[in-house]
Amino acid sequence: MKYIHVLFALGAIAAAGSASAANRPSGWTTICKQGQTCTVAANTNVAFGRADQFYYKVLSGSFACAQATFGGVVAGGVNECSTGPGTPTTPPPTNPPPTTPPPDLGYYPGCGMPTNTQVVQLSATQVVPAGTVFDGQNKVYNLSGGGNAEGQPPVFDVMDGATVKNVIIGPLAADGIHCNGNCTLDHVWWQDVGEDAASALGPAGTVMNVTCGAAYNGSDKTFQFNGRGELRISNFYVANVGKLVRTCGDCTGNGGPRKVFVNNLIVRDVTSTVVGINSNFGDVATIRGLTLNNSGTGKTKICQVFKGVVKGSGSSTALGVEFNTPACQVSQADVTLMPPSQMNTTACTGSCPIP
Numbered sequence: 001m002k003y004i005h006v007l008f009a010l011g012a013i014a015a016a017g018s019a020s021a022a023n024r025p026s027g028w029t030t031i032c033k034q035g036q037t038c039t040v041a042a043n044t045n046v047a048f049g050r051a052d053q054f055y056y057k058v059l060s061g062s063f064a065c066a067q068a069t070f071g072g073v074v075a076g077g078v079n080e081c082s083t084g085p086g087t088p089t090t091p092p093p094t095n096p097p098p099t100t101p102p103p104d105l106g107y108y109p110g111c112g113m114p115t116n117t118q119v120v121q122l123s124a125t126q127v128v129p130a131g132t133v134f135d136g137q138n139k140v141y142n143l144s145g146g147g148n149a150e151g152q153p154p155v156f157d158v159m160d161g162a163t164v165k166n167v168i169i170g171p172l173a174a175d176g177i178h179c180n181g182n183c184t185l186d187h188v189w190w191q192d193v194g195e196d197a198a199s200a201l202g203p204a205g206t207v208m209n210v211t212c213g214a215a216y217n218g219s220d221k222t223f224q225f226n227g228r229g230e231l232r233i234s235n236f237y238v239a240n241v242g243k244l245v246r247t248c249g250d251c252t253g254n255g256g257p258r259k260v261f262v263n264n265l266i267v268r269d270v271t272s273t274v275v276g277i278n279s280n281f282g283d284v285a286t287i288r289g290l291t292l293n294n295s296g297t298g299k300t301k302i303c304q305v306f307k308g309v310v311k312g313s314g315s316s317t318a319l320g321v322e323f324n325t326p327a328c329q330v331s332q333a334d335v336t337l338m339p340p341s342q343m344n345t346t347a348c349t350g351s352c353p354i355p
Contacts, residue, residue: 023050024082032065034079039063047082049074071289104293108237108266111212113189116140116168122155130159130181136167143174145194148220152195154178160202164188175199179208186211193218193241204228211235221246225258232261239268246276247283249316250309256281264289273301278308279319279327287330292341299344302335303328321346 024030025047032038040046042060048070049055055070065081067073107113118139125143128134134156143155152175156164160181165188169176173194177185181202188210190197197215200208206229214237215222222238225231225247238244244267247258260275260283267274267290274290277283285303292300305327307317321344322328335343 023078023080025054025084028082028084030080030082032081034065034073034081036065036081037062038065038081040083044083047084048079050077050079104268104295105266106237106239106268107214108212108235108264111187111214111235111237113168113191113214114138114166119170121172125153125157126155128156128158128162128164131161132159133163133165134158134167135165138166138168140168140170140191142170142172144172145174146171146192148193148195148218150195154199158183158185160206169194169197173197182206182208184209184211185213188213190215190218190222192216193222196220196224197222199224199226200229200231201227202229206230207232214238216240218242224248225260226251228256228258230259230261232263233265234261234263236264237266237268238270242271243273243276244270245274245285247278247281248308249276249278249306250311250313252311254278254281254308254310256283256308258283260285262287262290266291266293267300268293269295270300271298273304275302276304276306277327278316279305280307283308283327285328285330287328288334290330290334291336291338292343293338294341297340297342299342301344303330 028047039062040059043058045056046059047054047056051074053074055072057070063069073079116138120139120141122141122143141155145152154175154177155169155173156177158164158177158179163184163186164177165186167188169190171192173190173192175195177198179198179200179202185198193215208231210233212235216239218241220242222241222243223231223245225245231245245260248254256278260277262275275285275287277285287303301321303322305319305322307319309316324331332345
């Protein structure tokens with residue numbers, strides 16, 4: 001299992017005069033350089049980078065010391081592949097890697113929340129007309145509420161084909177953003193999730209695309225998927241929430257299918273589930289490039305399968321945690337664990353009850 005596969009700055013090392021030392025973590029040994037082929041024993045933690053910036057991956061056998069292997073490259077010079085003291089190792093998921101992991105950045109690399117330029121207190125929901133672009137110019141937008149009570153109005157009501165970008169949702173977050181068809185949320189950050197950060201409400205054939213942002217502090221769902229079509233989330237960071245995505249468990253006229261795509265996501269202290277879907281309605285979750293960077297050892301459910309119901313027909317039922325099934329198209333290898341993070345690996349061959 002891999003452990004660290006995200007670029008982090010480790011800080012300047014004391015020996016400023018040694019260029020080669022800066023191209024590997026302190027105490028590590030260079031085994032080959034960019035463009036060469038390296039060979040390691042099974043389950044060896046390998047660093048790739050230069051100038052005190054590194055990508056990490058657990059590898060076995062021969063591999064190319066290259067961007068294609070590690071998913072990124074540090075520009076400005078020749079990157080090096082190195083291994084740490086005591087490697088190769090095969091630690092259990094709860095053990096740390098050979099070096100102390102870097103601190104949590106609090107955002108997805110390249111998608112940090114900007115310094116706000118102004119705080120705007122709205123008196124009513126801001127409607128974004130169909131086909132238009134609302135550029136918030138990195139202002140903070142408040143409306144009302146801030147808790148997770150149901151039935152709150154949205155801060156932004158986004159019509160079909162519209163885009164919201166460069167927006168910071170403040171602590172009076174109400175019900176965040178409603179997407180009523182095809183929509184794009186680009187460089188949007190939620191200081192507080194409120195009821196939900198955003199809700200996908202569009203009909204079949206529509207896509208809600210969320211890219212380069214972050215959401216913080218929500219006791220329940222971050223993204224609610226009540227409509228049909230697709231929800232796509234990429235280059236995103238979420239912290240201190242209950243779930244990242246939940247397809248509706250008991251909506252009026254509930255059904256599917258709904259498709260959720262998650263790519264390049266860092267999760268910090270999600271207390272329950274990354275994606276929850278209804279397999280009986282044909283929902284499908286595809287998850288790639290997920291990093292768990294939890295501060296504790298609670299086991300995060302990666303893809304939780306439910307039996308959804310139509311409103312008035314009881315409650316949805318949790319069926320199981322799944323990997324590599326038609327509903328949950330994710331493998332354990334798609335998940336990077338930064339110690340002490342753990343994931344729930346009680347996988348089923350199809351749906352099954354969980355305790």
